[in-house]
Amino acid sequence: MTRPTVRDDVALMAGYHSPQLDVAVRLNTNEAPEPPPVEFRQRLTEAIATLDWHRYPDRSAGELRARIAQIEGLVGGTTGGTTGGASSGSEQVFVANGSNEVLQTVMLAYGGAGRTAVTFEPTYALHGHISRVAGTRVVEGERTDDFALDLDHVGAVIAAERPTVTFLCSPNNPTGMIESEDTVRRVLAMVEAVDGLLVVDEAYGQFAQWSAISLVDEDTPLVVTRTYSKTWSMAAARLGYLIGPSWVVAELDKVVLPYHLDAAKQAAGLIALEFEDQMRARVAALVEERGRVEAALDVMAVDRWPSGANFILFRPRSMGGTEVWKAMVDQGVLVRNCAPWPRLGDCLRVTLGTAAENDLFLSALADALES
Numbered sequence: 001m002t003r004p005t006v007r008d009d010v011a012l013m014a015g016y017h018s019p020q021l022d023v024a025v026r027l028n029t030n031e032a033p034e035p036p037p038v039e040f041r042q043r044l045t046e047a048i049a050t051l052d053w054h055r056y057p058d059r060s061a062g063e064l065r066a067r068i069a070q071i072e073g074l075v076g077g078t079t080g081g082t083t084g085g086a087s088s089g090s091e092q093v094f095v096a097n098g099s100n101e102v103l104q105t106v107m108l109a110y111g112g113a114g115r116t117a118v119t120f121e122p123t124y125a126l127h128g129h130i131s132r133v134a135g136t137r138v139v140e141g142e143r144t145d146d147f148a149l150d151l152d153h154v155g156a157v158i159a160a161e162r163p164t165v166t167f168l169c170s171p172n173n174p175t176g177m178i179e180s181e182d183t184v185r186r187v188l189a190m191v192e193a194v195d196g197l198l199v200v201d202e203a204y205g206q207f208a209q210w211s212a213i214s215l216v217d218e219d220t221p222l223v224v225t226r227t228y229s230k231t232w233s234m235a236a237a238r239l240g241y242l243i244g245p246s247w248v249v250a251e252l253d254k255v256v257l258p259y260h261l262d263a264a265k266q267a268a269g270l271i272a273l274e275f276e277d278q279m280r281a282r283v284a285a286l287v288e289e290r291g292r293v294e295a296a297l298d299v300m301a302v303d304r305w306p307s308g309a310n311f312i313l314f315r316p317r318s319m320g321g322t323e324v325w326k327a328m329v330d331q332g333v334l335v336r337n338c339a340p341w342p343r344l345g346d347c348l349r350v351t352l353g354t355a356a357e358n359d360l361f362l363s364a365l366a367d368a369l370e371s
């Protein structure tokens, strides 16, 4: 058999790899350490028992979109803008199987051959990867030495490349940095000047004090993506969403597969939102735990970056990152080795776990640094 020829650009790709190892303490993928409340499981079991399994699900996920609109403050909010007609709530919400699929749908609609997407590295690797898979040319801008955005550089890249899509990530994975409202507004102005779309990935948005969702309106080329995988403790469900102008959402609805969101998932997504207070409490507890872990790191031989999320980026001062990573794996603790990221050669990223897991991480790191 002669194998069919894959797309030239796909043949050159390495794919996206985030290895999972079978160890006791897994702190490498920024999941929540605690599951949703027991009542959530009970409610979901009841809901699943009464589903019409022989029918296709609600194709538009209307109830879920409406409820997300409500929880994100779109209903009765100021997101209508001055043109394009009234837009309320769910027309400004798109839902898919994880925010990765949301991002993929954005790139299917707005990326593609002859178009450019811009990222500022180091940032979430899937922004570039998904763009490329969708056939989009990717230009990688840079961050400063402390991983902040240099707005002169951002402006120069956007003006020169005239991207259809520009990505920001706030808090940024893997550095943990939150972009300020002023920064997002200024980048938005640069993007508008080249008729582009700004995507702000807020997978960790509930950890930040402000959200770019407050800037979404019908007259602004801005979309914000969020996920159930992190703060909502529902990585297993694969559910994410986008808040943006209704005219963007309408284009996404054209390219996404029909019935892409199964009925059980829609039910899970709806029921989860009834436990918002518990989600906020989990976020607050993680923020407190983050302070404790940061303080412990500060007396070790590592440099660390301030985090506005549920993970911390750090770099051993006098050992290689991979060496420390391996020594920790040998002790049953898995963190993310950032070696494949541009400019993060010796950095490691630890996800905040339970207090007990964090203690195991700290003692494994202390041992590794002494080895």
Ligand SMILES: Cc1ncc(COP(=O)(O)O)c(C=O)c1O
Pocket (backbone or CB within 6 Å): 029, 030, 097, 098, 099, 100, 101, 124, 169, 172, 173, 201, 203, 204, 226, 227, 228, 229, 235, 238, 239, 240
């Ligand atoms: C910044 C960022 N965006 C998106 C995602 C993907 O999340 P989801 O599980 O919703 O696909 C992640 C997951 O780690 C992430 O870190």
